[in-house]
Amino acid sequence: MPPKKTTNQKAAARVPRKRPATTDPYEIPEEDEIEPSKRRRHAATAAADTDDATVSTPSASRLKKTVATPIKLNGLNGIDTPSRKNNADRSARRKSARALVDRVISGAISDDEAEEGDIAREIYESSEDEEDEEDEEGEEENLNGETEPTTTPSKFAPGRKRKTTTTRTRKRSPTPPRDLPPHEQYFFQNKPGLSKTSNNTLSSLQLLTHDEYFSLSRDLSSANPHRTDITHLASLHVSSFPQWAFELSQSFSLCLYGYGSKRQILHKFATYLSSHPPCSLGQANKIVIINGYTPSITIRELLCSLASAVSSPTTTLPGILSHLTTHPKTTLTILLNSVSSPHLRKGSFQSIISTLASHAQVYLCCTTDSPDFALLWDSAVATNFRFLYHDCTTFCSYSPSEMEVVDSVHELLGRKTRRVGGKEGVAFVLRSLPENAKSLFRLLVGEVLCADEGDGQGQGQGEEMSVEYRMVYNKAVEEFICSSEMAFRTLLKEFHDHQIITSHKDALGTELLSLPFGKEELEGILEELTT
């Protein structure tokens, strides 16, 4: 029926244009008045659906959605892609049913057939289960569909409806498969819509401050039940020092990896090397320890200290290397803590270190704390390093200089780190600011609290309340806090610098200001400011 099809296409082409008019649910009755061609199209698609589901073009389904009543929407699901699987299942089921019947009729069963029969039975039964499930789903949706449009007709959007159905189908596998290989697990856990986590937050928990952390951790470190085991483990590593020194002497570099802080091991190794230098007799060995975890570490500084260690006149890399070449009696041992620390991840740093390590008179031993260290080096750099890797798992806890535990965790949680704590901090900051800054902050706190109250308890606890920038500016001008936007910005910048406000833009591009404090804190601040 080719001529009919062309009209179908015409109708389909017309649909998008008509769509804006039909989005209003109250226009649904108009469906009866659709022009005849459309009517024919409906019939045609229905006919087409029965023999080939793919005929339904996206635009056609959109039309259906826009005019459909909730019950029809279920029908729509029927011709959607998931249903094709159902169709296939159904046909498989039909076939297996026929197979079962045939077998019963014929009577005789051989071993092979028996097996086949089992499979057929299984298909039949499993699809029966599924159908039950589907029926249930259908009923539930019917319920939803009946209630939703009557109560809140405007909210009834087809997209939304779809979402609920899709999540329903995904819920079919509630238990995560166990013992998947890591890559499979990655894909399983990253399926869209699968991240179901609770809405609990840490708001009830008083987070640790630096002082509390340090005072408690001092007591805890002495009470560590594994202390003796950790010392024993360290002694095992110490016993391989002669081997490591030998490997260094054979112009290899060492890379110690594994869980736990390796700072102490490296220090012990340095002590060992000072009495058993890897160089040959008659050479003077200088040992330099570099702490890669220091945030302020720079390449220049590093080269300076290396240059001074070998008493090289120039502090450039070629200078140091040529100095070493001209002074064959001097050797340099570099012990580098945390080569993979974020402060050393720049390519230039790694290539400088590797160039140093490739020199015959330079011995390098470094430690790394993350399992991804191999990604730091391209093949050229890696060839220069000539690394031998040793598993050096220590289980030692990291020292405060190596790891800023409290800051790191707060950063991880999205809490502001190193901010002046709570209302005392704010008071401290405001004390150093001019009077109008104080007034502005008081205004801001007031507005945020108002907005919070106005919105009620609808917002989640973790969400910070924000107010519109423009509105705050207008109020500030009204109260003679500032006269120009320029001055207003300057004041805000001061707050920004002390991290006592944050600003962001919402979806519409409106600038919003918010305060990174809880409600109680804000109330406390306001009290303090007004008195």
Added chain:
Amino acid sequence: MGGGGRRYLDYDLEALRVEMEGMGGGRVVVAFQDSEAFDTGLVGELVGLFHSWQDRIRFSVLFGIATSVELFQARLLKATARQLYGAQFDVVQANAVLESVIMAAVAGTKAQLRIGPGLLRKLVKRQQEQVAGVGAFVSSLKYAYMNHFYANPLSALLVDGQKLDKEILQPEHLEAVRMLGSFKSHVEQSVEDGRLDHARLLLENDDYLKGRINRQAAKRQQYLGKLLQSLALVIATEHSKRSFVELYEAALEEGISLDQSPGPFDLGDAIKRSTPEELIGLIKRAMTVVVDGNPSLHWNGMGIDQDAEAAIDKFEALRADVERLIETSKKKKTSLKSKYSSQSRVLRTTVVAQKVQLSRDTATLTEEDNAFTAAIDDFFAFFKTLVGCEPLSNLFLNEVWQYDYHLPYEDVFVPRPGATFARALSRPHDYLGCACCDKANGSMVGTLPATSILYHLYSEAGASINVADLWAAYYALVGEDSEIGMDERSALVLFYRGLAEMRAMGFVKQSKKKADHIAKLKWL
């Protein structure tokens, strides 16, 4: 800063010139890796610039070209091409380099230590699978030597006889020798062969054993000579399709035997099928090997002992025979063939009463043909006496000079940090050997270190982790209601520490999707 306090701009080549002068002159080599991907216009400009400075700074430009020089030149402007004066250097295939390194440093006579077939295969495989460069192979080789001489006390026995006897050998060495697998199998073999005295003496008499050990060096040389001779001859036949490295590995592992079929040294058929001309070529090549050896193996041939002379005489006689046969057959205007050559057997199809009959027909062999067949048989029989050796592991005391452990090599060169971290965190008992976590056996108990507990919880969690729930789960395990009974603040300190460590190891990162959530980054 240049000389005289002048300051140069970053892109001023004058600065480079001053620097070069300070270093006493020399060339500046600018290398373009992957020249095809480079912007042609930029190359042209650079070449022009270098050219204009050529009188002050001596520039050399090095292009890595993946296609051909002609194509590369076609892409350049004529003016640019005119400024270049080039020479072409062909890159040697990495495999060829590797093979020559292996021939010289692993298989050759100069190698003191035999790298065992297992390790060698691993090393070669790594070279082929990873783009590691020959440097990595050399390092691995060096490390194998280091390991052997550092960790195997019996490596001392490689020292020459006299010195070994007097200075180095300790009673412990003898004791260790008696523990060796090859010693045991040697003694067992002697008992089976009925040489009971020999076996008893080896076991009980230290001096006798010392004598045997001293003779070991000579035997090793002998074995090595035979091995390399066999390999060189096998290669000289040009019938083996395998590379030298494969042949060498197979020789060490299974020995060389031409009778093995199918096997890497299954050359019998190929040799027998050769035509008279091929056979003469083969004999000539075999003679060269016997006399001159193989220079890339540092093997100098069989030398000038009786065996070698006998071999040369034999080969000469065979060659003369075959040449004479060729002459006669030429006179008779027949082609010389052996019964092995494929032409001798013909499939004959005859159509009898509309049916096809296949019949195998042995072509009649002339007198010369028979003589040639005899010559081939003779050659092959003699060739077999020259080619053949035992597997390396059959040799008495092979442990002293063979190194075939791949575990240290893998640990040190191809680390698996992910697995190491995962093991340390999931089964701390493996490292700590502590009594408290003994029962855990990879599961989660409260006595584990905090990071380990968090790791367990982490691996159970999905892609996004709620820290509040993580804390609740952690506290339930170690908190006041559990066996550990830690108070909340102390538990929190450990929790913080564990979380910070997880972050430092790159397991988690901040997530903005929900409040107090972190994102999982690693699936180990």
